[in-house]
Amino acid sequence: MAQNEFFTARTMPYALSVVGIVLSLLIIIMPTVDDEGKKSLPEATDGMDWKKAIFLVVAMVAYGFTMKWLGFIIASIVFLIVGFYILGERRIKTMLLAAIPLVVVLWFVMSSLLGVYIAPGEIFYMLGVL
């Protein structure tokens, strides 16, 4: 094996960790030059809409978990509708009209035109549909 004694798989991570420690210390010690960076965290985040952002993050995590089970089409439609709802949309018809055609067209383009195989959700096998 062409393994170099001097330079091993550990060398780069070790070197980077040393540089990282030095830079982190410098950031703490050196005076902040940029005005934006001088703000404290509560100042920088003042008035931000955390609730909606956190709900969206939770929705993304749930989307990741449901993709395998519900399949691309259903999981994506549900994710989009939940996303619209979190951001304050309440018109069900509009939400459905925005989500369903988008996902279906995309699925069609990917699977039929570009030949990408998108596996159906496992729930369909469990229910005996497929």
Place this chain on the structure above:
Amino acid sequence: MWDGMMSGMMTGIATTMIPMNIAMVLFGCFMGSLIGMLPGLGPITAVALMIPVTYGLEPTTGMVLLAGVYYGAIFGGSTSSILINAPGEAATVATALDGYPLARQGHPGKALAVAAYSSFSGGTVSVIFLMIFAPMLASVATSFQSVDYFALMILGLTAVSAFSGRGGVLKALAMVVVGLMLATVGTDQTSGVQRFTFGSLELLDGIEFLLLAMATFALTEALSLVLNRDESSDSLKPKSIGLKSLKVTKKEFKLIAPSIARSSILGFFIGVLPGAGATLGSFMAYGMERNLAPPEERAKFGKGSLRGLAAPETGNNAASSGSFVPLLCLGIPGSGTTAVMLGALIAYGIEPGPRMFTDSPEVFWGVIMSMYLGNVFLLILNLPLIPYFARLLAIPKNFMVPMILFFSLMGVYLVTFNDFDIQMMVIFCIAAMALRLMNFPMAPLLLGFILGGLMEDNLRRGLMIYNDSISFMWERPLTLGINLTTLFILLFPIIRSFLLSRKNGGTKEAAV
């Protein structure tokens, strides 16, 4: 040299004029303009969002599409800057300085038209420069050794940090190191040792670059739109623009022509510098024009000056073409967007660097020639379509944000088909949000991540050649030259702030 360039141009024309590639330039410009116009979304996001589409295409066609998306996004960013004073990204901030006042004075069409003509001219002039300088640099670069590449990559990463403009050099350098650290995750190519995989099969191949690009840009930018309430009106409605108002008079053309010529040249050479990119190009061009303008014209700057609008628009387009020089010739990206494109090139199986010029001339010249076509398309297609594009700004955030999130997550999922990647994206997105709030820039992280593997390989090879000694850093003249440039770039902000503080101190003393 000229013969080589002519035959290269012919290769480029033959590659670009394939109907599929023409269609891709058109599609790229169109999609880039659309995405770039959305406030908060810049060229990096636009390119990252379009990468999954290119995976099914030939490498040349894919690169042609991405190049179209890049300059389309810059153009789109200018539109939102002018119409609603919401620059898509830093490169179009200078455009808003005079573009938005012009629009408020009742000339939105004229401002958009001047921006379009300036972008076209800047783009075209710098493509000509690109055609001349890129092959020259590529032929010189064939004599580069691994150690020179290592030094060049350090130079590129330092330059990106020095010019990042957000949060200061130290924070940017720290982000580069984080990017390099993330690049070490996975199986080490040479020794086969697993690093930071924590026994997870999903991490054996390392982190997918598209995943990181989407998580740190597309997802965080979409979430930032939700977090910031200040623009949280349901939609950002621009005033309606009549097609007639897009006219620019001969007198106005005469006024802006010299500015365009100067800014094109300046923008291109700034773009060539690693790390500088379109943002610096636009601001430097704006600053230069303001300094050169006669006093009565200078007074108009910031209040709707046509020269003040033409200069940054020309500068940012010229610089975006210029930033292709280090990408195509050395395989070292000059900006965040070209870093994402480098990641795409590697994913296509093309080894970027001077050998690309000889091994894959169709990609090299195809991208260059497609830029001509892209500039023409942007002018003749986008200008009349602007009033219709602008309607996109009226799409409520309620719909826009979930769709951006969906496209980002889906873009990665449909490439890897691994739901673990979606969870990993969310984790990176949360980390990136936190870092952004503390004013850490994200582009250096991405650049560090993409160059990390290449850097380690080149250093390893260099050490083998030089018997485990790092003396090549100062013994080899070329490497030493590159290292000295790196040192200068690193020390430049410190020297500048020292000089500025002395100057300010001097002015204050004089005032007292």
